[in-house]
């Protein structure tokens with residue numbers, strides 16, 4: 173890799189200078205072209221959805237907070253029109269259309285978007301093991317998986333994962349409830365309360381002084397050395413990805429219930445915080461499959477760890493880390509503190525992602541206060557990155573032009589969704605501190 177050569181690219185230069193950028197993906201192709209050669213079939217997406225349905229009786233039994241939804245792990249979609257007005261006023265911008273918050277921040281089980289992919293992958297692994305052992309068939313009532321017999325069986329197996337925090341919570345909580353031995357390899361950025369919570373559930377937490385990439389590498393090595401161990405690979409896992417995609421059909425159902433129709437005249441614009449890329453990538457893929465050319469997906473990353481935009485702009489994907497261009501990757505957005513993006517996700521996003529925004533850390537807390545004061549809702553700082561997308565969309569020349577060319581006047585009827593990716597489990601003392609944090 174020739175860094176000097178890379179720096180000739182204006183965007184890479186700006187990224188290296190830790191400047192905020194609004195980046196449009198020039199490799200995005202027409203959806204009808206994309207559809208001709210899909211990386212995952214409808215059957216694969218359907219299979220993930222069906223698997224979660226099969227597990228619903230087990231989830232309901234094991235996680236009483238899912239009683240109301242009959243074991244379906246889902247989050248509310250809430251209008252945030254007061255915040256929309258306040259964002260327009262405060263940031264002197266316009267947000268044509270209607271602003272909603274998809275509150276994965278409050279998903280049952282793990283309180284973050286990671287409750288989608290993470291829970292899914294552990295359940296799939298458990299199902300595979302139990303079926304192979306002749307203990308389970310897909311036609312069974314899966315609530316039997318909560319029986320002592322299964323706990324004893326799963327206790328002979330290990331699950332391991334590398335995490336900045338929230339994936340560890342979701343994998344740790346789900347694996348522990350099934351009876352697996354669990355080891356979570358946590359990067360230096362992970363918050364103390366996340367480690368404490370996991371330990372209280374009997375999960376082994378190994379801490380690293382280094383970043384997320386190191387935690388994943390060590391976890392993978394540790395797991396590969398043990399034939400009874402299964403590694404949940406945040407950088408490469410197709411199962412995680414498929415688990416996240418299910419969010420899309422569930423969102424469609426919520427739209428139907430609210431009488432919201434997405435079409436050319438009523439486009440959907442979605443803003444999702446991005447770390448390694450798995451969660452936002454899976455959601456993005458699912459949404460594009462359903463809403464096709466009428467869905468525009470944007471990721472948002474911290475200027476202090478903008479790995480996905482760096483990987484996609486250079487085309488190097490997992491072949492480049494923010495460290496290669498002098499960025500440490502240390503940010504207040506702990507969930508997004510990832511230096512090297514997932515190549516699997518970046519390559520899929522090449523054709524379908526609209527763009528990526530980056531933001532400075534101080535804004536995370538400003539958006540948090542704004543959400544709290546206008547809507548009385550609280551989410552974790554990493555999650556607040558989502559608001560930067562909707563605030564900057566019409567303000568930045570590059571993205572405004574994209575909107576004018578691609579969406580035109582229909583932007584007046586747009587549905588904007590800021591995807592809140594975490595927050596329910598943040599202890600009150602930590603949240604109180606976040607609300608009082610001013611970095612500028």
Ligand SMILES: Cc1ncc(COP(=O)(O)O)c(C=O)c1O
Pocket residue numbers: 284285286336337338339445446447448449450451452506507508510552554555593594595
């Ligand atoms: C709150 C929060 N938002 C967003 C993400 C990004 O997910 P991913 O790393 O899969 O891109 C994470 C990851 O842990 C997170 O914790």
